[in-house]
């Protein structure tokens with residue numbers, strides 16, 4: 124079937140609109156907005172847990188955190204779980220007391236729209 128001029132223009136307009144919509148969905152990715160202990164902060168005593176607050180809801184099963192210690196060693200931590208009352212929040216229980224030094228949190232999440240994001244930040248324990 125041959126498209127007439129009007130149909131092809133309408134098609135092009137809707138493709139353009141689709142492009143704009145998919146570009147704007149980039150903004151729906153889950154970005155880390157806030158965390159406890161805060162990035163670049165110094166805390167004392169050792170925290171009981173890490174909490175990470177994202178800009179979008181996340182999928183708990185596909186989201187996680189690793190913690191590295193002052194000598195880049197892996198620190199044993201509890202399983203990251205999504206807050207039952209706030210799907211934008213990931214909670215990571217700490218199973219051992221952190222000695223003083225600089226710690227690096229590496230996080231990866233899948234947001235409810237299925238997109239993956241990851242990042243890292245540091246905090247120190249006095």
Ligand SMILES: [Cu+2]
Nearest residue numbers: 151152236238
């Ligand atoms: Cu997204």
